[in-house]
Amino acid sequence: MNRSPSYDGLVFTISDLAREGSAKMSLMARDYLNGGSMDEQTSGDNCSAYARYRLRPRVMVDVTCIDLSTLCLSSRVSFPCGIAPAAGHGLAHPDAEEGTGRAAAGKEVAMCLSTWSNSSLEAVAASTAGRVPLAQQLSLVKDEDTNLQLIRRAEAAGYRALFVTVDCVYLGKRVNEQRNGFSYPGHLKWGNLPHFNPAGSLETAVGWMEYETKGGWETVRWLKGVTSMEVWLKGILTPEDAELAVEAGADGLIVSNHGGRQLDGVPATIDCLAAIVDAVAGRIPVHLDGGIRRGSDMFKALALGAQHVWIGRPAVWGLAYKGEEGVRLALNLLEEEFRIVMALMGCRRVGEIKREHLALMGSDGMYRTLESTGKAKM
Ligand SMILES: Cc1cc2nc3c(=O)[nH]c(=O)nc-3n(C[C@H](O)[C@H](O)[C@H](O)COP(=O)(O)O)c2cc1C
Numbered sequence: 302m303n304r305s306p307s308y309d310g311l312v313f314t315i316s317d318l319a320r321e322g323s324a325k326m327s328l329m330a331r332d333y334l335n336g337g338s339m340d341e342q343t344s345g346d347n348c349s350a351y352a353r354y355r356l357r358p359r360v361m362v363d364v365t366c367i368d369l370s371t372l373c374l375s376s377r378v379s380f381p382c383g384i385a386p387a388a389g390h391g392l393a394h395p396d397a398e399e400g401t402g403r404a405a406a407g408k409e410v411a412m413c414l415s416t417w418s419n420s421s422l423e424a425v426a427a428s429t430a431g432r433v434p435l436a437q438q439l440s441l442v443k444d445e446d447t448n449l450q451l452i453r454r455a456e457a458a459g460y461r462a463l464f465v466t467v468d469c470v471y472l473g474k475r476v477n478e479q480r481n482g483f484s485y486p487g488h489l490k491w492g493n494l495p496h497f498n499p500a501g502s503l504e505t506a507v508g509w510m511e512y513e514t515k516g517g518w519e520t521v522r523w524l525k526g527v528t529s530m531e532v533w534l535k536g537i538l539t540p541e542d543a544e545l546a547v548e549a550g551a552d553g554l555i556v557s558n559h560g561g562r563q564l565d566g567v568p569a570t571i572d573c574l575a576a577i578v579d580a581v582a583g584r585i586p587v588h589l590d591g592g593i594r595r596g597s598d599m600f601k602a603l604a605l606g607a608q609h610v611w612i613g614r615p616a617v618w619g620l621a622y623k624g625e626e627g628v629r630l631a632l633n634l635l636e637e638e639f640r641i642v643m644a645l646m647g648c649r650r651v652g653e654i655k656r657e658h659l660a661l662m663g664s665d666g667m668y669r670t671l672e673s674t675g676k677a678k679m
């Protein structure tokens with residue numbers, strides 16, 4: 302049976318939410334939150350790539366009972382879509398990440414908080430009242446004490462995992478931000494880094510960041526040694542790096558290109574996924590973010606082997622549109638669409654979604670199952 306979200310007459314899809322949420326933001330905030338880097342090839346492809354994969358439904362299956370729930374960070378969540386870390390929710394709404402946290406708790410989905418959030422990690426943990434698994438995104442900054450303090454605070458507040466971002470050693474060239482002279486409004490704070498002042502360009506923030514790239518994969522081993530939280534890597538795009546991440550002891554991977562905001566020209570995340578899943582071969586969980594705008598996009602990512610997906614911009618659009626209620630609307634829309642796709646695909650549980658449920662368009666315009674294109678072995 303379909304369970305419809307309470308439509309408000311204006312927003313029926315995430316694309317409607319993008320339009321309505323964006324209309325509520327200043328040009329500077331909108332361009333920052335919505336934009337990608339350089340020519341925005343990757344941020345556009347992240348979304349359009351899903352259409353290259355088509356669905357192969359199985360019929361005559363009894364789908365009267367469908368269970369969308371799954372595990373994320375060892376906890377049961379209502380459906381396999383969580384909220385990705387995005388800096389500066391305060392640009393979208395005064396409730397900032399606490400509004401997002403309340404919506405995540407209400408919907409029983411996982412949330413990952415950005416290092417560069419406006420609400421503090423403690424306030425976000427309180428907003429979810431321990432009802433959902435939380436991860437803390439970690440941007441390693443120059444100062445080791447700052448990193449350690451953030452890790453200790455996240456542990457104390459009950460966060461389960463660190464999502465260490467590995468694709469942001471330099472800030473991608475974001476032309477909109479340069480054109481608009483983007484800077485954080487003075488009234489917003491970095492909730493997790495109270496001694497840093499957010500006012501100023503993003504380059505200033507990244508200047509503090511200056512990742513410990515010289516540590517390379519040893520950084521993962523170091524983090525594993527200093528925290529009891531799981532250590533996940535966010536921003537893996539190749540099977541080679543996936544293999545190194547497993548060898549270094551990572552507890553999980555997020556196939557991500559930072560929403561196309563970092564290196565423009567990398568493939569859509571959905572196109573990178575199968576090869577990484579095959580390389581990891583079940584040793585650790587693989588998740589995906591980037592361009593998820595429909596329940597069918599979620600289904601396709603799960604069919605290619607992701608166990609769970611994350612949304613960045615759709616949550617921010619929801620927050621800009623109506624605060625907590627808007628984020629809940631974003632999640633309701635995706636949940637409703639995912640349920641319909643599951644039913645029409647003949648899947649009763651998330652575990653029944655398989656690669657055989659997809660076909661890929663070849664250069665001759667014909668659709669073939671993934672095995673016959675070799676895509677699964679990319
Ligand atoms: C406004 C904005 C800020 C972001 N800030 C961060 C961040 O602080 N740390 C991080 O690891 N990723 C950050 N991301 C990337 C997201 O975590 C995620 O990878 C991306 O948004 C997924 O793509 P989607 O927006 O198409 O869902 C940000 C994304 C956006 C849109």
Ligand SMILES: CC(C)CC(=O)C(=O)O
Pocket residue numbers: 388417469472503506507559562
């Ligand atoms: C402060 C920034 C580095 C946050 C970020 O990751 C982004 O804007 O994509």
